[in-house]
Amino acid sequence: MARPFFEKIDWIVVLCVVSLAFISLITLHSVSSSGGTRPDVVAKQAGWFLVGFLLILLVTSIDYHILSALSYPLYAAVAASLVAVLAIGDVVQGAQRWIKVGPVSLQPSELSKITLILVLAHYFSSKKKEKVYLLDLIFSGFLLSVFVALILKEPDLGTSVLLFPIFVAIVFVAGLDVMPVFRIVLFRPVLILLVVSMVFAFLYTIQFESYWSISDSALSTLQQRGVPAEVLDRLEGLKAKQYTAEKTFLGDIQRKIGNERTATYQTLFLDYSRPRVRLLFVPPMWLWLNLKEYQRDRLISFLDPDRDPLGAGYHIIQSQIAIGSGGFWGKGYMNGTQSQLKFLPEQFTDFIFSVFSEEWGFLGSIGLLSIYMTLALRGLAIASKARDKLGRLIAVGVVTILLVHTFVNVGVTTGIMPVTGLTLPLMSYGGSSIFSTSIALGLLLNVSYRRFDF
Numbered sequence: 001m002a003r004p005f006f007e008k009i010d011w012i013v014v015l016c017v018v019s020l021a022f023i024s025l026i027t028l029h030s031v032s033s034s035g036g037t038r039p040d041v042v043a044k045q046a047g048w049f050l051v052g053f054l055l056i057l058l059v060t061s062i063d064y065h066i067l068s069a070l071s072y073p074l075y076a077a078v079a080a081s082l083v084a085v086l087a088i089g090d091v092v093q094g095a096q097r098w099i100k101v102g103p104v105s106l107q108p109s110e111l112s113k114i115t116l117i118l119v120l121a122h123y124f125s126s127k128k129k130e131k132v133y134l135l136d137l138i139f140s141g142f143l144l145s146v147f148v149a150l151i152l153k154e155p156d157l158g159t160s161v162l163l164f165p166i167f168v169a170i171v172f173v174a175g176l177d178v179m180p181v182f183r184i185v186l187f188r189p190v191l192i193l194l195v196v197s198m199v200f201a202f203l204y205t206i207q208f209e210s211y212w213s214i215s216d217s218a219l220s221t222l223q224q225r226g227v228p229a230e231v232l233d234r235l236e237g238l239k240a241k242q243y244t245a246e247k248t249f250l251g252d253i254q255r256k257i258g259n260e261r262t263a264t265y266q267t268l269f270l271d272y273s274r275p276r277v278r279l280l281f282v283p284p285m286w287l288w289l290n291l292k293e294y295q296r297d298r299l300i301s302f303l304d305p306d307r308d309p310l311g312a313g314y315h316i317i318q319s320q321i322a323i324g325s326g327g328f329w330g331k332g333y334m335n336g337t338q339s340q341l342k343f344l345p346e347q348f349t350d351f352i353f354s355v356f357s358e359e360w361g362f363l364g365s366i367g368l369l370s371i372y373m374t375l376a377l378r379g380l381a382i383a384s385k386a387r388d389k390l391g392r393l394i395a396v397g398v399v400t401i402l403l404v405h406t407f408v409n410v411g412v413t414t415g416i417m418p419v420t421g422l423t424l425p426l427m428s429y430g431g432s433s434i435f436s437t438s439i440a441l442g443l444l445l446n447v448s449y450r451r452f453d454f
Contacts (some may be wrong), residue, residue, distance in 0.1 A: 014373040020426035048431040052438035059442025071118040079109035110436035118399030124174035125390035158420035169297040169400040212249040213242040322358040330361030333421040348429040382448045391447040
């Protein structure tokens with residue numbers, strides 16, 4: 001006898017989703033009611049939640065086996081959209097991540113997380129073998145690397161890094177045979193050392209210009225070359241920054257000392273502020289130099305926020321002040337000083353947890369995190385009760401998204417992780433984030449709903 005619809009739906013997941021949506025709206029209302037910009041965020045967010053709930057219903061109503069069968073075409077479509085973003089996407093704050101579809105701006109990288117779950121779950125569930133071997137890792141790793149490469153190009157380091165935990169979780173649950181990996185890593189060190197030596201032997205022949213930076217030694221040398229003390233004093237504020245682009249370097253100097261003086265001393269700035277390095281001695285330098293300027297600033301500010309308290313470290317410092325000032329009970333609804341007085345940046349999106357913590361304190365924060373924990377634990381319970389391997393892998397992938405997003409976002413706001421731009425699921429303002437999270441939750445409810453089918 002078939003069970004009725006209301007008995008097959010996991011109401012704990014539904015309750016968690018509705019609770020988070022409600023908390024998001026009242027938090028956004030608190031921020032927007034203080035005046036200033038974006039007074040319509042609550043109405044827009046409510047509209048996006050409405051669409052998100054419809055997406056949950058739609059995804060839940062379609063058998064996840066059908067969605068899995070379409071995973072490769074979906075993968076190709078999302079990859080094509082990521083390429084389209086790089087070609088015609090809108091540039092916002094130096095990142096090219098959004099593409100306009102009529103009046104709406106969509107972020108295809110958000111869909112890459114869902115698509116990766118579906119395609120990996122389809123691939124591993126279709127294998128008759130119960131274990132994952134090296135060839136499986138190579139193929140699935142290729143599927144991962146295509147998305148990572150395209151998303152890094154935007155650049156969107158946070159989303160690209162998020163894809164790795166999804167990959168690891170699904171591969172592990174699919175039955176990863178760790179022995180071949182251990183044999184490669186532990187029992188073939190000579191081969192690995194040989195390959196690494198050959199690579200660095202080649203790189204050693206390449207001497208390249210690394211980065212421009214104003215250091216104490218550079219300032220001292222410039223002083224000896226006759227640069228006025230007034231100019232050098234103004235350049236002190238640039239000592240914490242490093243630039244891979246000469247244009248950006250000179251642009252910041254120009255803003256500090258003016259066009260005429262920059263032109264006068266430009267040759268000296270470039271000659272005495274630019275070291276040359278060899279990759280053999282500092283291989284991490286290659287990775288460091290291939291990061292964008294804002295990404296390096298985020299890492300530096302994470303390690304030492306007080307080094308640039310009004311620049312790269314401002315976000316973290318203000319967030320910690322907001323969370324700390326909330327105390328145990330909080331300052332009360334719409335009474336947070338950091339958010340209401342606009343000291344806290346990005347309070348609608350990346351730092352909405354800081355706004356909530358300041359108003360509701362430690363007690364409220366624990367309550368909010370408990371909802372996320374309940375959602376994750378319920379997701380794992382759904383995975384354990386799934387009717388087949390495909391459903392189990394999909395559920396694990398969705399839980400991974402929720403856990404990593406929540407952990408990273410809260411970690412950023414509390415200062416234990418560098419700023420990445422990952423949103424807090426169903427709390428942060430933004431349609432793309434809500435839509436992708438809703439689709440993921442729809443998949444989770446889909447797996448739960450069909451565990452009773454035979």
